[in-house]
Every structure is written in structure tokens, then in C-alpha cells.
Amino acid sequence: MTVANATAVHLSDLRLDRGGRTILGGIDLAVPTGSITAVLGPSGCGKSTLLAALTGELQPAGGSVEIFGQPVPQRSRDLLEMRKSIGVLLQGNGLLTDLSVADNVALPLRTHTRLAAPLIDRIVEFKLNAVGLRAAANAYPRELSGGMARRVALARALALDPPLMLYDEPLTGLDPIASGVIMSLIQRLNHTLGLTSIVVSHHVHETLPIADQVLVIANGGLVFSGTPAELETSSDPLVRQFLRGEPDGPIAFDAAQRTEAA
Template identity: 55%
Template structure:
């Protein structure tokens, strides 16, 4: 992995993304309660924790796919819940998203997948779109695969094409939803290196949702652990490795039982298996 350039503590600018006392959920089911998270500009922040802990929900809040029940979600100081449709779309154009498993358009070539957001939003002539799309593909090492279809490339390559598409409009913020899921070790290492290098070379800010401890810790500046409806721990990867919090220890060490139980809550075995008439 490349060495990290940690954002300077002397940077007095407010965080690019900030959740202030956010409570949200789906219907009546609350997923996050009174959550506070700040994402410094230029950093790579990892969201980790148990399945169902609210990591992807945070990404949906930032993109305003859902609104909080309470609290504020700020992007560059703007409360995005107050924006009308045009203003919201303008803010979203400042964000890039790498979907889990890439989510490429299957009927478009590699090149056309990357060119798609440029054609939709930039208003640039086709000759400039071609050059920009080729530059993005070159940045992820896939300029030579531009004419291939998604069905003709590997899962790791598809994730890199999706990353090129995500940075096509030069976003200020990149959101990654499980970018390492299903990848072999080589592809995983390539994806991690690209996230770190692009964050640094493009001067962007990145939020990475991931379950892979080792590879995520190798590229993150800060780690936020979400569980039980809130933030249970946050700090540098080294601080998380040294944490004595039982839930963090269970997650980092991969223990099958602990604060997150192996067995789903149930009645006693005696009650479930007792003999006799029902």
C-alpha cells in the first residue's frame, strides 16, 4: 500500500460531511439514534461494524436517499434536507458513488459506462468526453479494456470501471459501499491502492463502508464503528487495534461470539424441545 497523507490537524476548515445528532430508520424501525460523525476534508474514513448496524444507511443519508427523523446531515456546511430538487441534484454532482459489486450498465461498453455521467451532466462536446473518459480509465489501469462489455471482464475489473465512472465528474466526495466484497486478494489489494491513491492525487474525501479489517485499516485515516444504533468507537486504525472495547475486539479479532451473539434471541432449549402435548 502507498503511504498515507493524513489531513493536517491545523486545517481549520469545517468537516466536508457531518452528521449532527442524527436519528433515522425505516418506517417505525430506528437504525441509528443520536449519531454524531464528522468526516475531515481530504481523509479516508472507514465505516465498520456489525451487519445491520447502519453503515450503508449513513451513505443513504449523505446522498439524501432517506431523510433523518431528527438531526442534521451537513455537506460542506449545507443541511441537505433543506434543499429543493435542483439544489439537491447539484450537491449530488459533487459526490461519486461506487456501488457494491459495481452496478455497471450491462448493455454499455466499459468506455460508455465511464462516459455516461459526463454525457448526462457535463454538457461537454463528445471529443472532450472521450478524452476525459480515457483519462479516468487510464487512472484505474483499464484504458486498454475500453471496448469490452461488462460480461467480458472480471469482477475486480468491473469494480475498477465503476470507480472510473464514480470519479468521472471529479467529485469532492467518494462513497464506497463494500468495495472489497467478493474480490480475490490481488483484486482487493488493487482496489484498496486505487482508493488511497485517487483520494490523495485528486484531493478528494472518501467514506468507505467495509467489513474487511486488514485492507480497510491499511488505507483509512479514521475508523468509525457502528453498532447497536450508534457509534461505539472511533479513532485511527491503530487505536482500534489497541481498543479494549469488547465489541471492537470481537470485530477486529473475528470472534464468533461476544457482544454480538452467535445465537439469535430465542426461548430456552427446554421450552422449544420439551415433550408432551402442545
């Protein structure tokens, strides 16, 4: 898949349904190649559903999704090939507890390539060094702190050198110091490796400093798109309620009834 396109991700009038109900609708988005885009919003607003559409796990009910100028394919073989160009950092890390740190990072390389074992070992060493965990190669996930485990998962997501990285709530369960380390890593790796990153989060103050553009999702749609500075000065009541963490306002605390899919 080529990465020469100036737009890494393009969504046009996207509608996403689950269980016969519309979760998100009317989503238009262009993510410039090389940028960091923050997708913010309250829990349950559909942020992870949006990521599922980007990886092809969820097919759109309407509109289109393009990755580096190509529509997300539906055929299993084509979809698998496309996914090699997308790294995903999951909320729960997804590390295999019976494998060492090094073996966890090596897993995508052993599964999707025919590289010789010594070369895989060198790549794993490089990826672990990039996240500051070269010395932990022989440790097991149960021996790691939450922040260290998240960094191992990040190294594994980068194993195949994907040009696009998706982060699903990367700060979940982390203390402030570990959170700062992860966000700094996301920014540094994006710049040094020439990546494009989409960070889905509800941690506003930790995410905004590294973002080039910000989206806010609420009430089934996109309620803001712009720069972090524009977000901070927005007078939109939806945006202000979310940023201030106010319980009362246009974003309901209780889950809103989803729209019936057409």
C-alpha cells in the same frame, strides 16, 4: 458546492429510521476534508443506511447532515445538484451490460454536462487510465473480471470529478489480489486528486491500512471513533469482538430487534 470547508461531512446527533424503527441513533461525526474515513461494522448494522443519509436518499428522523458546510437539501432539484459533488461506488458496480466500458464511464458526463463529444472522450480516457484500464475501453462488462468491473465502476464514479467519494463495501466478491488493487487505488486517487473518501466495509484488515480515521458501528450506534492505531489497542468488548470475529459477545449474531422510532 464549495469544498473549502475544513470539514467535508458533519453529522450531529443523527437518527435514521426505516419502516418505523430506529436503525441508527446518536451519531456524531466530523470527516476532515482530504481524509479517508473507514466505517466498519458487522453486516446489517446500518452502514449502508448511513450512506443513504449522506446522499439524501434517506432523510434523517433527527439531527442533521452537512456536506461541505451545507445541509443536505430536500428539494429534488437541489438534491440532484448536490449529488454531482458525490461519487458513489456501489457494491454491485451498477454497470450497464449493453454499454461498453467507455460508454459506461461517459454516461454521467453525457447526462449531467453539455461537454462536446471529443472532450468527453478525452475525459473518459483519462479516468480509465487512472484506474489502469485504458486498454479495456471497448470491452463490455461481461468480458471483465470482478476486479476490472469494480475499477470501471470507480472510473465512472469519478467522471464528474466529485470532491467526496463514498464506497459501499468496495471489496465484496473480490479475491485478495483484486481487493488489494482496489484499496490501493482508493488511497492513491484520494491523495492525487485531493478527494475526501468514506469507505464502508466489514473487511477490517484490508481497510485499516489506508484509513486516517475509523468508526465502528454496532447495536444501533457508534461504538468507536479514532485512529486505526487506537482501534487496534481498544479494550472495548464490542470492538474486540468485531476485530477478532468472535461469535459470542455483546454484538449479537442474530439480528437484534430494532428500537421503535419515537
